[in-house]
Amino acid sequence: METSVDFSENLDQGELWALRVAASPLVGTAIHDGHAVWPRLSQIMALDEAQRLREEDPFTAEFVKDIPTSIVVRRSRFEVDLNRAPEGAIYLRPEQAWGLDVWKRKPDEEHVAQLLRQHARYYALLRHVLGEIAAQFGAFVVLDMHSYNHRRNGPGGPATPQDDAPDINIGTFSMDRARWAHILDPFMACLRQATVKGRPLDVRENIAFAGKGEQTRFIHEHFPQAGCAIAVEFKKIFMDEWTGVPDMEAIADLRRAVAMSLPVLQAALLGRP
DSSP, X not given: OBOOOOOOSOGGGOOOEEEEOOSSSEEEEETTOOOBOOHHHHTTBOSOHHHHHHHSOTTGGGGGTTSSEEEEEOXXXXXXXXXXXXXXXXXXXXXXXXXXXXXXSOOOHHHHHHHHHHHHXXXXXHHHHHHHHHHHHSOEEEEEEEEEOSOTTOTTSOOOOGGGOOSEEXXXXXXXXXXXXXXXXXXXXXXXXXXXTTEEOOXXXXXXXXXXXHHHHHHHHHOTTTEEEEEEEEESTTBOTTTOOBOHHHHHHHHHHHHHHHHHHHHHHHTOO
16 A cells, blocks of 8 residues: 655545455456545645546446456546556646546646556556566556446437447457457457446457556556556446446446456466366
């Protein structure tokens, strides 16, 4: 657990992330699950909590609970987005944040510097943890869990057509697809065998998103031979994206789907039938 950021107020709210480490080559991350914002920053934010929640990835921490090693980030992406490169990790312009005006008054240079140190600290931690796993097992798989909205026309408006919005979108943009096909293809096939609330999951690759986030890029850059990082985007069929109310049955089904895939991933990674 990492808590040493130099903000002076409300340190009881200062947990950055929760890290659980096990002797396994399987890792799960939920880096957009968090909702917390430093109080001094929340005072100058133009968005209310509901607006922030709509673009965050709540409940994605549920999907890494069965993965042996996991990192769950507690901070909001509106504070600093760990899935973007440092130069774009703080949403200072509306075009960086779905057209939203995030700030009443932009953070000063001191706050920006502190947030960028927070970003750097996360990636130092990630590189260390994955380096230890690579040294022990030779290779590893990271499931980088996210979620996405499909009702952007309002709570009563039409949903994004299913053709353009699979239940689970697998992003592979930065991956050496040929190198990791023996892991990726069985993983997707396993997810397709699962159901959510009685219907089969629609699992496709690079449809709604291509997996261009910073975390998978970073892993593939620093561990090109050892690291298979898969961006897993769950459509928000497990919650009301406008009210934030979860559908616990759907969450349980999706968590079960991930858990079912773990033996498949491990066998493929370690070359076992």
